[in-house]
Amino acid sequence: MDSHWLSLFDVTIDFSQSHLFFPRIVTTLLGILLVMILVTRYRRIVPALRHAGRVVGGREGSFDRKRFFGTLVLVTLYFYLMGVLSDVFPNTGYSFLIMSVLFVFSLSLLYAERLSRRILLIITLNALIAPAIAWYVLAQLFRITLP
Incomplete structure (x- = not known):
């Protein structure tokens, strides 16, 4: 029984993947924040994106x-x-x-x-x-x- 509980405290590190730990956390948090921004600011974002598309497309304004x-x-x-x-x-x-x-x-x-x-x-x-x-x-x- 003791060996089972002690195995919970054994730490093994896969060095070929360890450098991806924090980037995955940051990417996940940024994705969550993006979804929250899109949900809460949808009415402002959609017209702005349409306007930006017209400007980049050359149909409106100088670019x-x-x-x-x-x-x-x-x-x-x-x-x-x-x-x-x-x-x-x-x-x-x-x-x-x-x-x-x-x-x-x-x-x-x-x-x-x-x-x-x-x-x-x-x-x-x-x-x-x-x-x-x-x-x-x-x-x-x-x-x-x-x-």
Whole structure:
């Protein structure tokens, strides 16, 4: 009988799946919150989505397609290529650092109204310094595993 009760306190960890524990909790909570928002704000959300669809479709208002779709492409490439690079540099955070530098630089170029040497210098410095600081704080100081 004792061995049965003691088995309740045995902990086994499946390391191939353990990293998915908190993302599953967060995803579930975000899904619940989304459903609650949709249920409570339905009358406001549906007209807003219809209006957004007309704007994106070009039937109403002004819409910067280059920046909108460029942002979607850059974000998609950012996450995809970070996964590809994480196979090259596993568990070092270098793929996060490299892709974040490229992403911030590309996104800044996309949203720049006009380019001059000064603005290009600022964009370049921002793209190098901001991700490097984020990488250092997260990966080195807090020891958070980055892709």
